Amino acid sequence: MGMSAHDPNLTPLFTALGDASRRAMLERLMQGPATVTELAQLSGFALPTVLRHLAVLTEAKLVASEKSGRSRIFRALPQHLTPATDWLGQQRRIWETRLDQFEAFLATQQGA
Amino acid sequence: MGMSAHDPNLTPLFTALGDASRRAMLERLMQGPATVTELAQLSGFALPTVLRHLAVLTEAKLVASEKSGRSRIFRALPQHLTPATDWLGQQRRIWETRLDQFEAFLATQQGA
DNA sequence: CCAATACTTAGCTTATCAGCTAAGTTTCTC
DNA sequence: GAGAAACTTAGCTGATAAGCTAAGTATTGG
Secondary structure: OOOOOOOOOHHHHHHHHHOOHHHHHHHHHHOOEEEEHHHHHHHHHOHHHHHHHHHHHHHHOEEEEEOOOOEEEEEEEHHHHHHHHHHHHHHEEEEEEEHHHHHHHHHHOOOO | OOOOOOOHHHHHHHHOOOHHHHHHHHHHHOOOOOEHHHHHHHOOHHHHHHHHHHHHHHHOOOEEEEOOOOOOEEEEOHHHHHOOOOHHHHHHHHHHHHHHHHHHHHHHHOOO
């Protein structure tokens, strides 16, 4: 909030991943498409509960769905995980840079 | 819940990252240690609010702190981002495997 | 010692989340 | 065209989250 200007849509993304049931549903969908009832049976939750989780995943663009007859088919959109991996990679690079600077600093202390 | 057995501590981790203020604080701490007041001034939040966010980051083991006089110094623990990167990497591998399978399937259709 | 600094704790408010049941609506299937 | 199947919508409940103020404790500097 106000502190970091750069932010594609990381908040809905990480929020969606911050729940074990949703991660489990996403993992299931990575294996292939599934209907709401199928996901409900796997998770043991009631249909509306599952639909709510799927709505959160949809907001994060991690899944999409289409109606087919009376069923709705959900499938994963794994490419939309990349903002998360990118941000994490960026943080790792920042950290490694700091390590390098620290090592360089240690090197300057060698001859003291 | 009950669907995926493997889970180190991904939920607190992704939950901690699912808030822009906390990501901003973490990014700040990646540059080096800081006191609570410093982080409060940067974010514009009241001290207790900042402390709450830092508690969430601490639960996720993304930061640690020590008391030094009347100040408390927070620093980032970037190595604890790895469960998140690992999980994301695993999902990407699963997806790529599926792509490979699909391409293999297409290849079998070539001569038909 | 006493006042300022810096954190800490307690507790309040509003909003959101995760789960549910019950009651629709739409689409097969016979 | 009626009933079952599959989703959808509405709305309830209890718990958690995010922000705050106010009041407390601990440390330091003069």
